[in-house]
Structure formats: C-alpha cells, structure tokens
Amino acid sequence: MHDKQFMRETLLEGAKAFQAGKMERRSFLALCGMAGFLAPSVLAGRAEAAAGEIVMWNWGGQSEECHTSAIGNAFTAETGMPLKFDTSGPLQGKIKEMVDSGNVTADVCDADLFDAVALGKTGHLEPIDYAVVDKTKTIDGYALEHGISIILYGYAFMYDTEAYPDGAPANWADFFDTAKFPGTRSLYKWANGSLEAALMADGVAKDALYPLDMDRALAKVKSIKDSSIYWGSGSEAQQMIVNGEVTLGMIWQNRGRSIENDTNGRFKLVMNEALAMPGAYIVPKGNPGGPDVMKFIATAQSVPAQLDLFACLGMTPTNPEAIAAMSEADQPYSITSAANMPNIALNDPTWWGENTDAAVNAFLEAIS
Amino acid sequence: MIAPARPALNPGWILVLPFLLLVGALFIGPIFNVLWISVTDPEPGLGNYTALFTSGSLVKILWTTLRVCVICTVISVILGYCIAYAMVHAAEAKRNKMLSLLLVSFWISVLVRTFSWLMLLGRNGVVNNGLEALGIISAPIGFMRNELGVLIGMVHYMVPYAVLPILASMQSIDGRVVQASRSLGATGAQTFWRVYLPLTRAGVVAAALLVFIINLGFYVIPAVLGGGKVLMVAEYISVQVLVTLQWGTAAMLAALILFGVLALLFLMSRFMKLGTVFGGAKA
Numbered sequence: 308m309h310d311k312q313f314m315r316e317t318l319l320e321g322a323k324a325f326q327a328g329k330m331e332r333r334s335f336l337a338l339c340g341m342a343g344f345l346a347p348s349v350l351a352g353r354a355e356a357a358a359g360e361i362v363m364w365n366w367g368g369q370s371e372e373c374h375t376s377a378i379g380n381a382f383t384a385e386t387g388m389p390l391k392f393d394t395s396g397p398l399q400g401k402i403k404e405m406v407d408s409g410n411v412t413a414d415v416c417d418a419d420l421f422d423a424v425a426l427g428k429t430g431h432l433e434p435i436d437y438a439v440v441d442k443t444k445t446i447d448g449y450a451l452e453h454g455i456s457i458i459l460y461g462y463a464f465m466y467d468t469e470a471y472p473d474g475a476p477a478n479w480a481d482f483f484d485t486a487k488f489p490g491t492r493s494l495y496k497w498a499n500g501s502l503e504a505a506l507m508a509d510g511v512a513k514d515a516l517y518p519l520d521m522d523r524a525l526a527k528v529k530s531i532k533d534s535s536i537y538w539g540s541g542s543e544a545q546q547m548i549v550n551g552e553v554t555l556g557m558i559w560q561n562r563g564r565s566i567e568n569d570t571n572g573r574f575k576l577v578m579n580e581a582l583a584m585p586g587a588y589i590v591p592k593g594n595p596g597g598p599d600v601m602k603f604i605a606t607a608q609s610v611p612a613q614l615d616l617f618a619c620l621g622m623t624p625t626n627p628e629a630i631a632a633m634s635e636a637d638q639p640y641s642i643t644s645a646a647n648m649p650n651i652a653l654n655d656p657t658w659w660g661e662n663t664d665a666a667v668n669a670f671l672e673a674i675s
Numbered sequence: 676m677i678a679p680a681r682p683a684l685n686p687g688w689i690l691v692l693p694f695l696l697l698v699g700a701l702f703i704g705p706i707f708n709v710l711w712i713s714v715t716d717p718e719p720g721l722g723n724y725t726a727l728f729t730s731g732s733l734v735k736i737l738w739t740t741l742r743v744c745v746i747c748t749v750i751s752v753i754l755g756y757c758i759a760y761a762m763v764h765a766a767e768a769k770r771n772k773m774l775s776l777l778l779v780s781f782w783i784s785v786l787v788r789t790f791s792w793l794m795l796l797g798r799n800g801v802v803n804n805g806l807e808a809l810g811i812i813s814a815p816i817g818f819m820r821n822e823l824g825v826l827i828g829m830v831h832y833m834v835p836y837a838v839l840p841i842l843a844s845m846q847s848i849d850g851r852v853v854q855a856s857r858s859l860g861a862t863g864a865q866t867f868w869r870v871y872l873p874l875t876r877a878g879v880v881a882a883a884l885l886v887f888i889i890n891l892g893f894y895v896i897p898a899v900l901g902g903g904k905v906l907m908v909a910e911y912i913s914v915q916v917l918v919t920l921q922w923g924t925a926a927m928l929a930a931l932i933l934f935g936v937l938a939l940l941f942l943m944s945r946f947m948k949l950g951t952v953f954g955g956a957k958a
Contacts, residue, residue, distance in 0.1 A: 398917040398918060399917065399918060399920055400916045400917035400918065400920055400922075401917065403920060425920070491798070494903075496903040497914070497918060532904075536820045536902035536903060536904070537902060537903025537904065538903065539898060539899075539903070543899070546793075550793070550797060550798075550799055551798060551799040552793075552797060552798045552799070552820070663918065663919055664919035664920065664921055667914065667918055667919050668732065668919060668921075671732070671906055671911070671914065672731075672732035672735065674903055674904060674906075675735065675736070675739070675903070675904055675905065675906035
C-alpha cells in the first residue's frame with residue numbers, strides 16, 4: 308500500500324518535472340516503467356549447451372515435459388547425457404541469427420521440415436547423419452538432408468454442431484461455402500495450410516496441390532474474407548472456436564481431440580482433407596553437443612517415444628511401426644492412420660522451404 | 676534524471692562517460708546495424724527503400740499504421756484532456772482516487788487487457804449477450820477482430836499516457852488568469868478556448884507526440900484484436916525477421932519509423948520549443 312502511494316506521488320512529481328522541462332522524456336518513461344507500467348518482456352531463459360548434454364530448442368509449455376518423458380528419459384538412461392531445454396521457439400529467423408552470431412547454444416530444434424529446406428540451403432544447419440538416424444522410420448519423402456520428420460501435426464477444421472444441426476460440413480469446399488454454411492470462420496494467419504485448404508475447396512486434387520497456384524488460392528481466400536478472421540497461435544485458434552467467435556475454425560489437428568472432450572462434443576473435428584505437416588528435428592550448424600545429437604534424434608524415432616509423444620501432445624507418429632501399434636480409439640486422431648491416410652493431403656516441405664517468403668507476404672496482403 | 680543547468684564540460688562527465696559508452700555500444704551500435712542491414716540485405720543498394728514505391732502491400736501497411744495511429748492519438752488526447760480537466764478541478768481526495776484508478780490501468784498487462792476486451796466485447800461477450808437478451812440487437816455487433824477493436828484496445832492503453840502530461844500542464848496554470856479573463860467579460864467558452872486551452876498547449880502536444888510515437892510500435896493489440904485483418908508495421912517487421920527472413924525489408928521499415936519519428940520531432944520543433952514539451956533542451 309505504501310509502495311503504491313509512493314509510486315503514485317513519484318509519478319506525479321515526475322510528470323510535473325517532465326512538464327516543467329526538468330526531466331528528460333526518457334527518464335520520465337523510465338519512471339512510468341518503474342511505476343509498474345511495462346509490457347512484460349519475455350526473456351528467453353537460454354540453457355547454455357555444453358558437451359555432455361543435449362539442449363532442445365522448442366516451444367515450451369506442455370512440450371517441455373512431454374519431450375522429457377517421451378524422449379529425454381530414455382535418451383539419458385541410454386547415454387548418460389541430460390536433456391535440457393530452451394523454450395523460446397525456434398523460428399527460422401532466430402536460428403539464422405543464432406548461427407550467424409557464432410554463439411550456438413542449442414543442439415536440436417523442434418521445427419518444421421520446410422525450415423530444414425530453407426535453412427539447409429543457406430548453410431545454417433548440420434546434415435542429418437543417416438548412419439545413426441533411420442531413414443525408414445518416417446514417412447516417405449520426409450527424411451531430408453538437413454532434417455527429418457519425427458512427428459506430424461496437421462491443419463484440419465472444427466465446426467459448431469449447434470450452428471449446423473441440419474447437416475455437418477465435411478470438407479474444405481463446405482468450409483469455404485458461406486451460403487450453405489453461414490457464419491464466421493477462422494484461418495491460419497501465416498498462409499501455411501490456409502492456401503492448401505483454399506485450393507482443395509476450389510477443386511484441386513489433394514495430391515496435385517504443389518506447386519501451389521497462388522493466384523487461385525488467394526482468390527478463394529479473398530472470396531470469404533468478409534466472414535473470416537485469422538489466428539496466429541494455437542491457443543488463439545482454440546479460443547476462437549470455444550468462445551463461439553467462429554462456427555467453422557481451422558485448427559492444428561492435435562488440439563481437436565481435447566476440444567471435443569472439453570466441450571462434450573459440441574465442437575467436432577473434421578479430419579477429411581486435413582493437411583499433414585511434417586514437424587522435424589533440425590540441428591543448427593556448429594551445435595555444441597556435436598554428433599551425439601544424432602543419437603537423440605534416433606531415440607525420438609523409437610516406437611515408445613513416438614507413442615508417448617502422441618499420448619502427451621497429440622502429435623502423430625511418423626514411424627510406421629508406431630502408427631501400426633496405435634490403439635483403435637487413437638486411430639481417428641492420428642493423421643496418418645490407415646483410415647485417415649487416403650483422405651488427407653501431405654505438405655510439400657520443399658515447395659514451402661523455397662517459397663515461404665513470397666507466399667506469406669502475398670497471403671498477408673490478401674487478408675489485411 | 677534532472678538535467679544540470681550548467682554548460683557542458685563539467686568534470687561530472689568523467690563519471691558519466693562509462694555509461695555513455697555503454698549506451699553507445701548497446702543502443703546506438705545496434706541502430707547502426709539495423710541501418711546497415713537495410714542497405715545491404717539481400718544486396719547492397721537502396722533496393723529495400725525503392726520497394727516502397729513499387730510495392731503496394733508496403734504502402735498499404737504503412738497507411739494502415741498511420742491511419743490507426745492518428746485516429747487513436749486524436750481520441751486518446753481528447754479523452755485524456757477531459758479526464759485531466761476533471762481531475763484538476765476535483766477536490767484533493769477525489770483527485771487522488773482518480774489518479775489511483777488511472778495508475779491501476781497502467782499496471783494491467785497488455786495481454787490481460789487484450790483478452791478482457793474479447794470477453795467484454797467479443798461476439799459472445801458480456802455486452803453483446805446483454806444487448807441480445809434485452810432484445811436491443813438481433814445479431815452481435817462486431818466490436819472486435821477488426822479495426823474498431825484495435826482502436827478500442829489501443830485507446831484504452833494510451834489514455835493514461837495522454838492524461839499525465841496534460842494534467843501536469845493544467846496544474847501549472849495560475850488559476851487567477853481564468854478569473855481575470857472572466858472579470859474582463861469573457862464567457863466561459865471564450866475563456867476556455869482563448870485562455871485555458873492555449874496555456875495547456877504544450878501538454879497537449881507532449882501527450883499527442885508521446886501517444887503517437889508509442890502507437891507506431893504496437894504489436895499485440897493489432898495482432899489479436901484485429902483478427903489478422905489489421906496488419907500494422909510492427910507485426911509485419913516481426914514476420915519479416917522471424918518467418919520470411921527478409922531482414923532487409925524489416926530493417927528498412929524500422930529505419931523508416933525511426934526517421935519518421937525524428938522528422939516529426941523536427942517538424943514540431945519548427946513550431947514550438949520542444950524544450951517546453953519534453954524538457955532538457957535549452958530555450
């Protein structure tokens with residue numbers, strides 16, 4: 308209470324001094340900052356990587372404990388090396404900055420396979436050592452020179468069962484049909500998945516999506532712009548659906564199951580025509596842990612690790628043995644299960660790795 | 676904090692020198708690095724800057740930013756002026772309470788505010804549900820996830836910034852000038868427009884500059900409350916740095932904002948002494 312009183316007086320005095328010309332603007336702002344007005348700056352707690360340990364760079368939250376229980380514990384038991392985390396989110400720009408600065412503090416990034424294409428080309432990544440990592444324990448085409456897909460996530464959509472009692476939307480064509488299914492819908496803001504969904508809605512076959520016909524996709528996206536909003540993070544996508552802001556919402560498919568359960572099935576996930584996205588492990592050039600990181604990636608490919616990641620995060624395994632070992636109840640939520648596989652589209656990491664800049668900027672221009 | 680009144684080359688500078696070097700290395704250095712990137716990435720030259728004339732999307736983003744910032748500044752300063760006016764004319768105890776309320780809103784994090792607005796004014800928010808229950812509206816009003824939502828969020832955030840400089844300038848007015856004006860036959864309105872408002876002009880300008888400059892860098896509020904449709908320059912810079920790796924474009928836009936702010940301050944300095952607005956400078 309006294310502190311508040313003091314701060315209040317200090318701030319007012321500061322404002323007076325500032326006004327009277329006795330205090331500089333910067334000092335006044337600093338004072339405002341001390342008084343408690345400061346946007347919470349999130350400083351990434353970087354774990355300093357050293358030989359004898361592996362630092363994983365991921366997105367934090369639940370994934371930290373899931374990566375520990377699913378991969379880290381087995382890896383430590385096997386090699387004696389602990390697994391540590393940097394949870395600040397390995398976006399391409401951050402990886403590039405880290406490698407360029409020469410101060411590489413992470414060994415493996417929980418990233419996308421298209422990052423492996425983009426950053427591999429510019430020399431920011433170590434090649435994957437396929438003597439240690441097994442090329443056959445992933446989906447065909449998802450073991451690349453600079454990265455390998457460990458799990459899959461996907462772009463699917465959910466709908467509000469109360470909004471459409473007479474018939475449920477079943478594919479992207481329905482999602483984009485505002486006459487048949489009125490209401491607001493949400494798409495991913497950074498183009499990925501949204502472009503593919505638009506093309507499938509426009510009649511492009513799901514195995515003939517790439518190279519993406521940008522003009523056609525953007526025209527389709529614009530055609531529902533008036534009834535669309537766009538999300539930038541998984542939690543935002545979830546809120547838009549659960550808070551009833553949208554009646555049709557694109558979502559990362561691994562979140563769909565928990566939303567269905569939490570809302571007693573009011574919102575339903577549609578896996579038909581979902582776009583499977585290869586989540587990949589990539590290794591920054593000059594990683595401190597050296598070649599040991601390849602053993603870590605191999606551990607992540609093992610069947611128990613893959614099944615644990617699915618149970619913990621909802622991410623679909625890429626190892627065919629793990630997919631085959633999944634329970635009946637889990638199959639519908641696994642994007643590459645035998646039942647789902649014929650109905651989904653597979654992302655092309657090479658196209659995205661080479662065209663992300665143009666595609667994202669064109670998409671942003673179309674929606675803003 | 677308090678600028679010395681004496682001329683430069685005071686031995687005190689030796690004490691300050693290490694900190695100046697620190698500021699130079701950690702603040703000025705990176706700014707020059709940004710400027711450098713803006714003319715060297717992806718290739719040396721002014722290509723990033725000429726894109727301003729050839730790329731419709733860059734112009735659109737800058738125009739959106741400018742439009743939102745100007746509207747937000749005008750509304751924030753008007754609201755701030757009213758609040759400061761009420762505070763200055765309230766009794767001491769009441770004024771303190773008002774100041775507390777103002778500062779409480781200072782303390783709320785931007786994320787909490789943003790999501791509170793969604794709960795209040797969203798499609799299924801308290802206001803829309805209430806109005807629908809009362810039968811006043813039949814379909815929810817689109818307050819959020821558009822430019823209106825961005826403006827509501829930003830104005831709410833900026834009003835305290837507008838109040839404090841204006842409040843300080845109002846408190847420094849000698850109340851007798853108002854009485855003098857009235858005693859010489861001016862009406863209340865005349866006194867306000869011709870005596871009171873001009874006397875608070877420095878506070879209004881300070882508030883407007885402060886609000887406008889802070890507005891230029893807004894990221895979270897447009898990104899969330901705009902529903903992806905209100906793309907402002909800060910979010911665009913972030914996408915270019917983190918996702919598309921077009922660091923040259925990002926650096927160019929950052930430099931543009933920096934020079935824009937400096938130009939604004941210069942322009943203002945032509946019309947009034949910035950020293951009276953921000954302090955520090957010698958008259």
